[in-house]
Amino acid sequence: MIRPATPADVPALHTLIRELADYEKALEEAKATEEQLHTALFGDHPAAYAHIAADDTTGETVGCAIWFLNFSTWRGVHGIYLEDLYVRPTARGAGHGKALLAELARLCVERGYQRLEWSVLNWNTPSIAFYEALGARPQDEWTVYRLTDEALARLGAGREPGTEPGGSAG
Numbered sequence: 001m002i003r004p005a006t007p008a009d010v011p012a013l014h015t016l017i018r019e020l021a022d023y024e025k026a027l028e029e030a031k032a033t034e035e036q037l038h039t040a041l042f043g044d045h046p047a048a049y050a051h052i053a054a055d056d057t058t059g060e061t062v063g064c065a066i067w068f069l070n071f072s073t074w075r076g077v078h079g080i081y082l083e084d085l086y087v088r089p090t091a092r093g094a095g096h097g098k099a100l101l102a103e104l105a106r107l108c109v110e111r112g113y114q115r116l117e118w119s120v121l122n123w124n125t126p127s128i129a130f131y132e133a134l135g136a137r138p139q140d141e142w143t144v145y146r147l148t149d150e151a152l153a154r155l156g157a158g159r160e161p162g163t164e165p166g167g168s169a170g
Helices: 007-023 034-042 096-111 125-133 149-156
Strands: 002-004 049-054 061-072 077-087 116-118
Touching: 002 096, 007 034, 007 049, 007 061, 007 077, 049 096, 061 096, 077 096, 096 116
Parallel strands: 077 116
Antiparallel strands: 002 049, 049 061, 061 077
């Protein structure tokens, strides 16, 4: 069963996010709190959306898709960027991951969005094989770049790399 997440799902979503971070060998980087997640998903101006995969027999939450809208200037329309897709290891192989992706694809078609995109770690060969079996293709001519932490703060403050606050850029 796939359904949109509700505020009552936030604790389960938070747990799934932490499980995914652990699987991706980056648990220490998963710093979001339940409160932050609640605000992002259900606040006055939602920044993201989520769908839940529940076990058909027990109703237990076994997976999730967390996503947000992006925009293609070339296509002139929105798309969906899938931030997280996770199914618990004990529930894998039962079709939950495919059902979550199919629901997002359905939303794209229904709303006129022309892209469903996500990133996958290069070492995650089981997921890569799964995605490619669905017809997804890697965009390997693009490299993702990211600014975080001190580098983001430095650029946002207008400081050059290697300069200290109050120092001279030369």
